[in-house]
Amino acid sequence: MALAIGAMTIALGIALVALLAMRRSLSAQALLMAGAHDGIFEWNPLTKELKVGLRLLAILGYADNFLQDTHAWLKIVHPDDRERYNRTVAAHLKGLTDHFYCEYRVRAHNGEYRWLAARGIALRNRQGKASQMAGSVTDITERIEREQQIRDLALNDQLTGLPNRRSLMERLPTAIETARRCGTQLAVLFIDLDRFKNVNDARGHLFGDALLVAITRRLPGALRAYDLLMRQGGDELVVVLTSLGSPAEAALVAERLLELVADPVVIDDSDIRITGSIGVAMFPADGEDADALLRCADMAMYAAKASGGNEVRFFEGEMQARVSARASMESRLRIAIENGDLVLHYQPQCRFADGKLVGAEALVRWQDGAHMIRPDQFIGLAEETGLIVPLGRWVIDSAVEQLARWQSSCVDTLRVSINLSPRQFLRHSVEMDVLAAIARHGVLASRVELEVTESVLFNPEGAALRMLNNLREAGCRVALDDFGTGYSSLSYLQSLDLDCLKIDKSFVANLAGPAGSHGARGSTAIVSAMIVLGRRLGYEVVAEGVETVEQFNWLKATGCELCQGYFFSRPLPAAEFESGFLTLRAGSSSNAAPARAF
Structure with a gap:
């Protein structure tokens, strides 16, 4: 009897110890679930029962624990992530992975979705079947948002x-x-x-x-x-x-x-x-x-x-063939600039009053093998590809060098006009290109005229204007080319330091229209206004594209000062220009008729 009572006492003691150990374990588990930085969960795959810690509820902003089972949890998993989440869990339960890990979105109390990273491991019974899974959940929303920002910057x-x-x-x-x-x-x-x-x-x-x-x-x-x-x-x-x-x-x-x-x-x-x-x-x-x-x-x-x-x-x-031809022309133009396979032709500018030669505009021509390529076929290409910058530099130096030759031959009052592209002003070297050429060839800066379009002058960033003003202070002349075709503001025009306005040939061409036609009336009114405006502002006025006697006589009678166009001459190589105009210039008188060389 005493032995039986002793055995019972020992059994009760063991049970009590086990009960106390279990209580301590449960207390520790509760403490862990309450105090962990990450959210803690426990899940029974067999009964679908789910236990979550207070931290996980806090991450999602829920005050009450309504997450009692799998169904409740899946309801707040983002619909686009549920299948992937279930697949990941199932793979671990089947023993296909050492542990469970998944990043997915879960709906918080405020209705927004937060990104969570869940990791866990299953406890398996003797048959190898998962009977319990436990793990932790981390809020990774900020990390995902940073990664998305980086991706947005890249994409x-x-x-x-x-x-x-x-x-x-x-x-x-x-x-x-x-x-x-x-x-x-x-x-x-x-x-x-x-x-x-x-x-x-x-x-x-x-x-x-x-x-x-x-x-x-x-x-x-x-x-x-x-x-x-x-x-x-x-x-x-x-x-x-x-x-x-x-x-x-x-x-x-x-x-x-x-x-x-x-x-x-x-x-x-x-x-x-x-x-x-x-x-x-x-x-x-x-x-x-x-x-x-x-x-x-x-x-x-x-x-x-x-x-x-x-x-x-x-x-x-057939577009492929045209693109290939364009690429070929770009390559040949690049080589032509590097090798100096370009030439300048000069078109005279003469006074309406007496026909005397005043200057010449330098116009680039490209001799491509046996063929002369027109400027309208390659200048646009040069602008688009950036080749206009080295091309423009070559034009500046070559024109100033030719001017130096003419000055050394006692033609010291002739001036040469050089076109500058808007693209050249994006490279601040254009100012130095002009001044360096003038110094290198020893010409008078006052004999160098720089032609720019209105788009250059009206750039609000001011870099082009500053460069042009610096060049003008150095003695160069500045002409506004293609006047009337761009963005001119008359009030702004008053503040510009210019020497010359060039009336675009599109206006001059209509002067020869049928008498009384709308085009002719419009052009005469516009060109008359341009001439009056230019003279009142103290600018020299040049009419471009003069081709007929009628145009010449009308412009002369209206008070235009200088004439440029095929009425006098097409653009000529330097040697032909010299023989056709510089010799005539030396012997001309105030009563001479306009010199023409065709």
Whole structure:
């Protein structure tokens, strides 16, 4: 009997110790779940019972613990993440992974989703079946947001907020593959703003940026929610149209985009109008990968620009040949500049009053093998590619060198006019290029006239004006070329330090129109006003493009001072210019008729 009582006492003692140990374990578990920095959870895969710590509830902003089972938890997991979450849990329960880890979104009390990183491990019974899982949950929302910001910086354009070229090259292949799989067509539209560089040159880059942003914000109005609008770079945009049945659908969207681009934009109280050129390439007809489609759309866009802009062009096979020819011309022009395979021709500028030679405009010509290439075939190319900078430097030095030769032959009052491109003023070396050439060849600065267009003078950033003023202070003359065709403001014109206004030949050409015609009346009124304005401001006035006796006589009678055009002579090589004009100049008198050399 005593032995039985002793055995019972020992058993009760063991049970009591076990009970106390269990209570301590439960207390420790409760303490852990209450005090952990990360959220703690315990889950029974068999009964689906779930226990979560107070910290996890606090992370999500819940005061009451309603997360009693799997169903309650899955209800607040983001719908897009549930399948991945369930797959990850199932893989660990089956023993396919050493531990459970998943990053996913869970709805907080305020309705927003927070990113959580959950990690855990399952306790298995003797049969290897998971009977319990425990682990922790960390709030990683800030980390995910930082990563997204970094990704946005890498994939989005910072000015417009649109996806950038890198994003385009990630998303376009996916769109192509979807179109291939679904048997639909896809269009790539390459959009370029016409003469956008002129706006930048005239108004400054901040103004140009504001214009670009305003246009990109309105373009989605022509697109469906699943179409893609991206910024390729500069003023070039790319649109990807998916799920198309025919090219006609792409044409409709492209025309609508042209309309949106052409709608006026108000910036700083200025009403700005600009047009666009759009090139279109179709999948699969024009290419079956992203590079091919972008290349074809780019070629089509340049074809639209070559036609004058504000146009939609679809890719055609012969465009490839034209692009190849353009690339070949660019390469040959680069070599010609490096090798000095260019020549200057000189077109005389004569006084209306007595026909005496006053100066000559230096005009570049390109002798490409046996062929003379016209300026209108390569100057635009030089502007677009940046070759205008080394080309302009060569023109400055060659023209000043020729002037030095004429001055050494006692033709000391002749002046030479040199055209400067707006692009040259973006490189601050143009001022030094002119002054260095004058010093190197020992000419009088007053015999060097620099012709600039209105877009250079009206750049609000002021760098071009400062350089021109410095050159004028050094003794050079400054002429405003193509007057009347650009951005001139009459009030602003008063404040400019100019020596000469050159009336654009487009106005002079209409002077020869039929008597009484609207074009002739308009041109005579405009040109008369230009001449009066120039003289009152103290500027010398030159009429360009004078070709007929009627134009010559009218301009002379109206009081224009200088004449330039085929009425006197086409642009001539230096030797022909000397023999045709410099010898005549030496023997001319105040009563001489206009000297003409054809």
